[in-house]
Amino acid sequence: MNVSYAETWLHGINPSLKLGVLIVLCIVALFIHDLNYMMNITIGVLLLFLFFTGHSIKRILLLSIPFCFIFISTSSAMILFGQGEKLWFEWGLISITEESFMRGLLVGFRALFFAVLGLTFSLTTRPVNLFYSLMQQVRLKPKYAYSFMAALRLIPIMMEEFQTIRNAMKVRGFERGKGIKSVYFKMKAYSVPLLSGSIRRAHRIAVAMEAKRFTDSRDRTYYYEFGFSKKDHGFILYFIILLLAGFYLSIQFPLVSI
Amino acid sequence: MKKGLKLTDILVTIVIAVAFGIVYILWGSIYYSVKPLGLHLDQLIYGMWFIAGPVAFFILRKPGVALLAEIAAASGEFFLGSPWGLTVLLYGVVQGLFAELVFMGFKYKKFNMPVAVLAAMASCLASVIMDFAYGEIGALSTWNLSLFMIARFVGSIFFAGVTAYYLVKVLEATGVTNLVRPVSNKDYAELD
Amino acid sequence: MEPIVSVEKLRMKFPGDESLIFKDLSLSFDQGEKVLLLGPSGCGKSTLLQVLSGLIPNSIEVPMKAEKLKCPSSWGYVFQDPDSQFCMPFADEEIAFVLENLSVPKEEMKEKIQNHFRKVGLNLDHTSIDTLSGGMKQRLAIASVLALEPEVIFLDEPTAMLDPEGTKEIWDLLKEVGKDKTVIIVEHKIDHVLEFIERIVLLNDDGQIIADGPRDTILSLYKNEMREHGIWFPGVWDEYIQKYAPTREHQFTDGLPLLDVQGFSGFRNKEEKIHVEELKVHSGEWIVIRGENGAGKSTLLHALMQFIKTKGTYELLGTPIKIVKNPTDHMTFVFQNPEFQFVANTVYEEIAYSLRIDKRPQQEIDERVRSLLKVFRLEAHRDKHPFQLSMGQKRRLSVAASIVIDKKIILLDEPTFGQDSKNTFALLEWFEEYRRRGITVIMVTHDEHISKNFATRIWTVKDGNVISDENIAQAGFVETKVKRSVM
Numbered sequence: 001m002n003v004s005y006a007e008t009w010l011h012g013i014n015p016s017l018k019l020g021v022l023i024v025l026c027i028v029a030l031f032i033h034d035l036n037y038m039m040n041i042t043i044g045v046l047l048l049f050l051f052f053t054g055h056s057i058k059r060i061l062l063l064s065i066p067f068c069f070i071f072i073s074t075s076s077a078m079i080l081f082g083q084g085e086k087l088w089f090e091w092g093l094i095s096i097t098e099e100s101f102m103r104g105l106l107v108g109f110r111a112l113f114f115a116v117l118g119l120t121f122s123l124t125t126r127p128v129n130l131f132y133s134l135m136q137q138v139r140l141k142p143k144y145a146y147s148f149m150a151a152l153r154l155i156p157i158m159m160e161e162f163q164t165i166r167n168a169m170k171v172r173g174f175e176r177g178k179g180i181k182s183v184y185f186k187m188k189a190y191s192v193p194l195l196s197g198s199i200r201r202a203h204r205i206a207v208a209m210e211a212k213r214f215t216d217s218r219d220r221t222y223y224y225e226f227g228f229s230k231k232d233h234g235f236i237l238y239f240i241i242l243l244l245a246g247f248y249l250s251i252q253f254p255l256v257s258i
Numbered sequence: 259m260k261k262g263l264k265l266t267d268i269l270v271t272i273v274i275a276v277a278f279g280i281v282y283i284l285w286g287s288i289y290y291s292v293k294p295l296g297l298h299l300d301q302l303i304y305g306m307w308f309i310a311g312p313v314a315f316f317i318l319r320k321p322g323v324a325l326l327a328e329i330a331a332a333s334g335e336f337f338l339g340s341p342w343g344l345t346v347l348l349y350g351v352v353q354g355l356f357a358e359l360v361f362m363g364f365k366y367k368k369f370n371m372p373v374a375v376l377a378a379m380a381s382c383l384a385s386v387i388m389d390f391a392y393g394e395i396g397a398l399s400t401w402n403l404s405l406f407m408i409a410r411f412v413g414s415i416f417f418a419g420v421t422a423y424y425l426v427k428v429l430e431a432t433g434v435t436n437l438v439r440p441v442s443n444k445d446y447a448e449l450d
Numbered sequence: 451m452e453p454i455v456s457v458e459k460l461r462m463k464f465p466g467d468e469s470l471i472f473k474d475l476s477l478s479f480d481q482g483e484k485v486l487l488l489g490p491s492g493c494g495k496s497t498l499l500q501v502l503s504g505l506i507p508n509s510i511e512v513p514m515k516a517e518k519l520k521c522p523s524s525w526g527y528v529f530q531d532p533d534s535q536f537c538m539p540f541a542d543e544e545i546a547f548v549l550e551n552l553s554v555p556k557e558e559m560k561e562k563i564q565n566h567f568r569k570v571g572l573n574l575d576h577t578s579i580d581t582l583s584g585g586m587k588q589r590l591a592i593a594s595v596l597a598l599e600p601e602v603i604f605l606d607e608p609t610a611m612l613d614p615e616g617t618k619e620i621w622d623l624l625k626e627v628g629k630d631k632t633v634i635i636v637e638h639k640i641d642h643v644l645e646f647i648e649r650i651v652l653l654n655d656d657g658q659i660i661a662d663g664p665r666d667t668i669l670s671l672y673k674n675e676m677r678e679h680g681i682w683f684p685g686v687w688d689e690y691i692q693k694y695a696p697t698r699e700h701q702f703t704d705g706l707p708l709l710d711v712q713g714f715s716g717f718r719n720k721e722e723k724i725h726v727e728e729l730k731v732h733s734g735e736w737i738v739i740r741g742e743n744g745a746g747k748s749t750l751l752h753a754l755m756q757f758i759k760t761k762g763t764y765e766l767l768g769t770p771i772k773i774v775k776n777p778t779d780h781m782t783f784v785f786q787n788p789e790f791q792f793v794a795n796t797v798y799e800e801i802a803y804s805l806r807i808d809k810r811p812q813q814e815i816d817e818r819v820r821s822l823l824k825v826f827r828l829e830a831h832r833d834k835h836p837f838q839l840s841m842g843q844k845r846r847l848s849v850a851a852s853i854v855i856d857k858k859i860i861l862l863d864e865p866t867f868g869q870d871s872k873n874t875f876a877l878l879e880w881f882e883e884y885r886r887r888g889i890t891v892i893m894v895t896h897d898e899h900i901s902k903n904f905a906t907r908i909w910t911v912k913d914g915n916v917i918s919d920e921n922i923a924q925a926g927f928v929e930t931k932v933k934r935s936v937m
């Protein structure tokens with residue numbers, strides 16, 4: 001994924017802190033049962049996503065498409081089949097009630113909230129930075145951190161390997177089979193070499209890492225060092241204000257009335 | 259020696275998991291294309307998301323592997339920019355933990371199909387618990403909820419139990435598992 | 451003096467193998483020695499190096515025991531496979547990883563990294579490792595070993611994938627940095643190594659030491675043994691060419707060209723990585739493609755195989771390539787990295803794969819596979835997984851598996867690297883026999899002996915362009931055209 005983007009203040013936030021704040025927010029969101037409140041804070045994170053990730057607006061809009069999908073798919077089951085008293089519409093098994101509709105929206109917005117937060121994070125954080133920061137700020141053991149980084153390096157290699165296996169099979173005449181049986185056959189033909197190849201490669205990389213004197217000791221130096229700065233305070237402040245203001249507005253100026 | 263996972267174990271586990279992370283993302287597009295139907299047909303294939311834990315554990319056969327695998331698969335998905343972002347991370351931890359508990363219950367010594375199925379069901383249970391908190395599925399009408407549960411459990415048993423078990427069997431045939439399993443005393447004896 | 455590395459009565463056996471790979475092997479090295487381990491492909495050189503460094507059994511568990519084993523405390527290891535020795539996504543981060551392991555302060559890192567890059571002739575900064583060519587990766591691997599500042603350096607064919615220039619540079623470099631270090635080398639191509647080392651250890655097929663002594667003594671006294679075991683020694687090629695003189699005549703000039711490309715480009719990630727002005731290929735040619743590491747040789751083959759996006763005119767047997775249904779019906783390909791192409795679980799099935807898909811009768815499959823196993827000296831390993839083979843064996847298997855069904859054109863990406871002399875000659879004779887039957891061989895190789903003695907035509911690739919096309923066939927059709935590049 002080699003897309004160019006500008007660095008924004010979100011890139012400068014300490015990665016561990018960013019992740020921590022996001023996880024706390026997600027847990028908080030699980031306990032928010034008020035639709036207006038949920039909507040307000042979702043708008044708050046949407047703002048970050050739309051304007052502060054440093055990616056082009058075209059790309060951002062492209063990435064937003066799945067959001068609509070998420071929203072519809074999570075809310076629809078609840079809207080169509082949820083329990084409730086005030087019946088709006090009934091047709092066969094489907095019964096839309098006011099409660100189920102509102103709850104459906106709530107669930108939809110919550111999913112949207114999670115999705116936007118997650119994507120904002122991954123658009124503004126290099127995984128390598130995150131793991132360096134996790135080692136430094138959260139004392140994650142280096143053997144886990146570096147394993148993750150090595151594995152992430154393998155992702156494009158695995159994708160390419162998939163392509164290569166395809167090519168190799170073409171060379172060997174595999175593509176000829178058609179039909180359902182050959183689909184199963186193909187699944188097996190791809191997944192097994194891919195998986196066993198990845199395991200062997202992982203093993204070899206682990207050996208190479210140990211050959212480069214990697215140990216799990218924590219007194220290592222770091223090429224990238226992460227600390228905390230004013231930006232981090234600003235980041236936390238943003239969400240505190242968002243939570244408070246969102247709550248206040250949901251009571252004073254509710255967008256929908258229940 | 260016994261304590262903790264070695265670098266090799268961790269790296270192999272994470273790589274297996276990340277490979278499944280890619281599968282998960284692809285799977286997600288299938289899942290969400292059937293989901294809006296609302297009749298929970300989608301739940302039949304939900305079980306795929308529990309497969310990394312059992313597969314990794316059956317390959318490495320060590321404590322902690324199942325949990326690590328589910329977390330790693332979820333993070334892989336997360337970093338690749340899955341729209342489910344953080345949700346999968348939270349779910350991953352809980353699902354992995356439940357599967358891990360099953361393997362622990364068997365003292366990490368049993369590697370047969372029933373154990374795989376139990377672990378799959380445990381992960382499934384975990385996901386249901388998360389769904390109650392997150393998606394408020396408790397408010398679904400009863401018939402709908404039962405359909406939902408049955409479909410999800412059946413799917414889990416199939417994907418994370420049976421499929422995982424056979425996948426590892428096939429992998430064992432390629433000899434790759436020998437890399438990560440301890441050498442038997444018999445092999446040492448043959449040196450004399 | 452106490453040896454710096456030593457092993458006594460080493461016994462070792464891969465699980466599932468019938469016999470021991472080492473039986474009571476003893477060997478020791480003194481501080482500062484430069485030693486070359488020589489032996490036929492598959493005799494256990496890489497394995498031995500791993501034992502001496504302590505990787506076996508500390509990182510790789512293989513049943514072994516030794517009465518005494520002394521591994522060095524400070525060492526570096528360059529692996530045979532350039533692809534899977536890195537754990538970080540970017541070149542600078544990879545060197546930084548080593549520096550971190552050594553607790554080098556952060557402030558010094560940037561400069562050290564640049565130093566190490568410069569030493570191995572890499573002009574990189576924050577460059578993604580995935581975009582490096584095979585040769586550049588190997589240089590990076592050497593740079594990361596240098597970063598360890600080791601006392602003992604283990605080198606397992608560090609230059610197998612490098613161009614001649616690069617090979618010479620790397621050995622010059624290793625001479626320089628290895629001056630006051632102990633260096634233990636495994637290498638088949640020994641031209642540049644010989645002046646560097648002072649001692650040679652000869653191994654035979656069974657992993658036994660047949661000779662161990664000063665370089666000149668071994669070279670003069672053990673010529674016969676070396677010849678017999680297929681070990682490269684100075685002058686092997688001359689001897690061989692006297693015995694087996696490839697004719698290099700080219701008689702198949704009639705008819706349409708097999709391949710005809712004009713204004714043809716290959717793309718990777720939407721970037722043009724190879725461009726060909728005009729080339730026509732006829733049957734029965736042996737074309738060698740050469741060029742520096744990263745020039746685009748592999749990319750050219752990939753473009754011809756249609757593995758990557760291409761533009762321009764490309765006709766295969768007179769038909770535009772876009773209309774040809776399965777280009778692979780007419781061409782076969784051997785990947786640069788043999789592991790990329792393994793699809794089956796055993797060596798036997800790997801070779802049988804294409805035959806099985808072609809639904810050939812079992813008896814024919816068996817005969818064909820057996821004969822190939824024999825030619826490529828893999829009989830003893832028929833039930834192993836392809837990944838368990840030694841580097842040279844993998845390479846041979848990948849060739850065998852690709853040529854099991856006759857195609858009109860064979861494209862090979864460095865088919866002879868990491869091979870001992872016996873196997874190299876066997877492979878070359880095999881290709882020559884194909885060529886005489888009218889099959890076209892297109893091969894990327896850095897081996898000048900092959901271009902000098904077997905090729906009928908040589909293409910040179912530079913910076914993504916085919917800059918020259920020399921026809922050196924001895925008789926018949928002559929078409930010498932030098933193309934200008936479009937740079």
Ligand SMILES: Nc1ncnc2c1ncn2[C@@H]1O[C@H](COP(=O)(O)OP(=O)(O)OP(=O)(O)O)[C@@H](O)[C@H]1O
Pocket residue numbers: 464465467471489490491492493494495496497498831834838839840841842843868
């Ligand atoms: N993991 C393994 N399992 C089983 N057999 C193995 C394994 N690794 C290597 N072997 C076998 O051990 C032998 C020695 O392998 P090794 O890689 O040491 O050879 P080598 O001398 O380095 O050969 P080359 O010059 O071709 O690289 C080979 O016959 C190989 O098939």
Ligand SMILES: Nc1ncnc2c1ncn2[C@@H]1O[C@H](COP(=O)(O)OP(=O)(O)OP(=O)(O)O)[C@@H](O)[C@H]1O
Pocket residue numbers: 580581582583584585586611613718719723741742743744745746747748749750786
């Ligand atoms: N998968 C890839 N993605 C992007 N760029 C690539 C890829 N593979 C190669 N390249 C780039 O394409 C150029 C040509 O590479 P190629 O592998 O064809 O070189 P080569 O001549 O085969 O070198 P070598 O002798 O080292 O194998 C190089 O600049 C390399 O960095």
Ligand SMILES: [Mg+2]
Pocket residue numbers: 495496497530606840841842
């Ligand atoms: Mg070797």
Ligand SMILES: [Mg+2]
Pocket residue numbers: 583584747748749786863
């Ligand atoms: Mg190449």
